[in-house]
Amino acid sequence: MSRIEKSLEEAIRARQAVRRAGAQADEPADTGAAGQKKFQPAEVPLVKSGTVDLRMACIREPDSYIAEQYRKLRARIKSAPGGAPRSIMVTSAGIGEGKTVTSVNLAAAIANELDNTVLLVDTDLRNPMVHRYLGLQPQAGLSDYLKGSVELKDVLIKTGIGRLMVLPAGNSPENPSELLSSIRMGELAEELKKRYSDRYIVYDSSPLLATADAVSLARHMDGILFVMSAARTTHRSAQRAMQLLKGCRVLGVVFNNVQEQLARHMYPYPYERAGA
Numbered sequence: 407m408s409r410i411e412k413s414l415e416e417a418i419r420a421r422q423a424v425r426r427a428g429a430q431a432d433e434p435a436d437t438g439a440a441g442q443k444k445f446q447p448a449e450v451p452l453v454k455s456g457t458v459d460l461r462m463a464c465i466r467e468p469d470s471y472i473a474e475q476y477r478k479l480r481a482r483i484k485s486a487p488g489g490a491p492r493s494i495m496v497t498s499a500g501i502g503e504g505k506t507v508t509s510v511n512l513a514a515a516i517a518n519e520l521d522n523t524v525l526l527v528d529t530d531l532r533n534p535m536v537h538r539y540l541g542l543q544p545q546a547g548l549s550d551y552l553k554g555s556v557e558l559k560d561v562l563i564k565t566g567i568g569r570l571m572v573l574p575a576g577n578s579p580e581n582p583s584e585l586l587s588s589i590r591m592g593e594l595a596e597e598l599k600k601r602y603s604d605r606y607i608v609y610d611s612s613p614l615l616a617t618a619d620a621v622s623l624a625r626h627m628d629g630i631l632f633v634m635s636a637a638r639t640t641h642r643s644a645q646r647a648m649q650l651l652k653g654c655r656v657l658g659v660v661f662n663n664v665q666e667q668l669a670r671h672m673y674p675y676p677y678e679r680a681g682a
């Protein structure tokens with residue numbers, strides 16, 4: 407079974423377990439067949455509206471249970487089998503499954519650790535949301551750089567959140583697929599990795615099944631995080647999307663919108679929210 411198929415299988419098993427109310431804690435152990443550590447599916451609970459500000463949980467509500475899940479995801483990435491990836495693309499099968507929420511919180515969680523510089527790149531040129539989640543109002547961004555109308559240094563934004571910088575998507579282009587599959591985009595992705603060996607680059611992406619945009623970018627990445635929403639992602643769409651990632655290094659699955667108490671039951675963790 408390929409690594410991708412294994413990741414998918416783990417996520418599907420996790421999902422089935424979530425659905426089994428009162429599930430026995432018999433879900434993925436953290437060791438593989440050979441006894442090696444492997445990347446467990448990460449669990450992000452369904453956040454009820456009006457509770458935690460999900461867009462900025464890691465910044466504004468660092469003591470929340472949800473922020474803790476992103477710190478755990480950060481730790482898993484840093485100790486990923488095969489070495490910590492420097493460039494990570496967050497993707498999923500369809501829209502609204504949690505790619506941007508995951509990208510923003512993961513980037514912030516990494517940047518909040520001392521000595522980590524993180525660049526968060528919004529490659530969802532059709533439905534860019536990173537700048538909105540972070541409350542930024544950029545004039546230009548990635549699309550403008552790819553078209554050759556601006557220099558990179560002029561479109562990078564310092565957020566003031568640790569050492570987190572953002573490359574926003576930029577002005578809506580007519581030809582997003584062409585821009586993202588261009589040689590210039592490939593060179594940028596490779597250059598960003600090489601130029602700063604101590605930097606993490608997190609790419610928010612568009613849905614895999616909607617267009618070829620994310621697939622063409624995926625091959626430039628050190629690692630891919632695949633987001634599945636307990637509320638939206640079907641097995642079939644996850645399987646089809648995973649097929650598109652064949653040959654890429656899929657780090658693992660982020661299982662989003664999980665009912666919190668079941669998530670905690672599956673992956674017991676002694677952390678308690680302040681005041682909970």
Ligand SMILES: Nc1ncnc2c1ncn2[C@@H]1O[C@H](COP(=O)(O)OP(=O)(O)O)[C@@H](O)[C@H]1O
Pocket residue numbers: 450451452453454460461498500501502503504505506507508535662663664
């Ligand atoms: N774990 C969660 N709990 C509650 N709402 C969520 C969760 N994850 C995402 N959402 C909400 O779902 C919507 C889509 O999330 P988003 O990350 O923008 O999806 P995508 O980037 O995959 O299209 C947003 O309104 C977001 O706040």
Ligand SMILES: [Mg+2]
Pocket residue numbers: 505506507530533535610611
């Ligand atoms: Mg998005």
